[in-house]
Amino acid sequence: MLTSTKKKEEFRDYEAEARSSVKEFYRLNHKNQTLDFVRQKRREFLSLKKSEMGIWEMAQYLNQLVDDSDPDTDISQLGHLLQTSEEIRRAGHPDWFILVGLIHDLGKVLCLYGEPQWAVVGDTFPVGCAFSDKIVYSEFFEANPDSQDEKLSSRLGVYEEHCGLENVLMSWGHDEYIYHVTKDYLPIEAQYILRYHSFYPWHTEGEYNYLTNEQDREMLKWVHKFNSYDLYTKSHEAPDEKSLRPFYENLIGKYFPLKIRW
Numbered sequence: 001m002l003t004s005t006k007k008k009e010e011f012r013d014y015e016a017e018a019r020s021s022v023k024e025f026y027r028l029n030h031k032n033q034t035l036d037f038v039r040q041k042r043r044e045f046l047s048l049k050k051s052e053m054g055i056w057e058m059a060q061y062l063n064q065l066v067d068d069s070d071p072d073t074d075i076s077q078l079g080h081l082l083q084t085s086e087e088i089r090r091a092g093h094p095d096w097f098i099l100v101g102l103i104h105d106l107g108k109v110l111c112l113y114g115e116p117q118w119a120v121v122g123d124t125f126p127v128g129c130a131f132s133d134k135i136v137y138s139e140f141f142e143a144n145p146d147s148q149d150e151k152l153s154s155r156l157g158v159y160e161e162h163c164g165l166e167n168v169l170m171s172w173g174h175d176e177y178i179y180h181v182t183k184d185y186l187p188i189e190a191q192y193i194l195r196y197h198s199f200y201p202w203h204t205e206g207e208y209n210y211l212t213n214e215q216d217r218e219m220l221k222w223v224h225k226f227n228s229y230d231l232y233t234k235s236h237e238a239p240d241e242k243s244l245r246p247f248y249e250n251l252i253g254k255y256f257p258l259k260i261r262w
């Protein structure tokens with residue numbers, strides 16, 4: 001349900017002059033997201049030794065951040081998370097789906113660890129194989145060293161046909177991070193949403209299907225379903241954090257322990 005006054009085609013409008021920082025963001029992102037960079041960041045962060053925090057605690061901690069890559073929103077992070085989850089809740093979806101709305105961007109805490117935004121947010125894409133020209137600002141990949149490498153710039157690159165996305169390394173960012181932080185506690189559909197919600201080249205452009213397996217194709221519908229809530233809720237007024245908190249603390253408690261590793 002679209003209750004915002006913004007028209008559908010007005011979202012993700014990267015041509016609009018209003019946020020030129022978005023273009024600069026993608027210039028840096030596409031230049032620096034190489035296979036080596038991704039491997040290094042995975043080693044650095046996926047051992048989850050940064051902190052121990054509860055989900056709600058992290059949502060509040062994250063609230064200091066503004067996302068440069070997003071042309072659509074100037075609302076706070078917690079505001080966006082609650083808008084998304086509340087819209088999912090109003091539509092009558094299962095509770096894990098509501099919870100996904102609340103936690104899907106918590107991986108942006110990477111920014112607060114001191115990571116540059118180009119290594120945290122924005123659309124994601126596979127590394128280690130050819131960059132699709134359907135990726136936003138794909139012309140900037142010319143400056144990426146992997147695009148000069150014969151193997152890494154080939155269609156399959158380091159992968160095999162239909163190897164499955166779980167075997168594909170994605171550009172490093174908040175999706176992969178929150179997936180690893182939460183995967184032991186959530187159903188597979190939720191894991192897919194968290195891990196691939198920024199993979200627009202796949203879920204919206206239909207690219208990279210040659211890397212997907214049957215499970216990926218089956219789960220794509222959940223990623224799609226989620227995307228409409230993530231995107232089209234961004235113009236709402238800020239939800240009332242205080243009155244919503246008891247509901248969400250209760251929901252979090254059903255799936256997560258008091259503190260988890262980040």
Ligand SMILES: [Fe+2]
Nearest residue numbers: 104105197198
């Ligand atoms: Fe996100």
Ligand SMILES: [Fe+2]
Nearest residue numbers: 080104105230
């Ligand atoms: Fe989001």
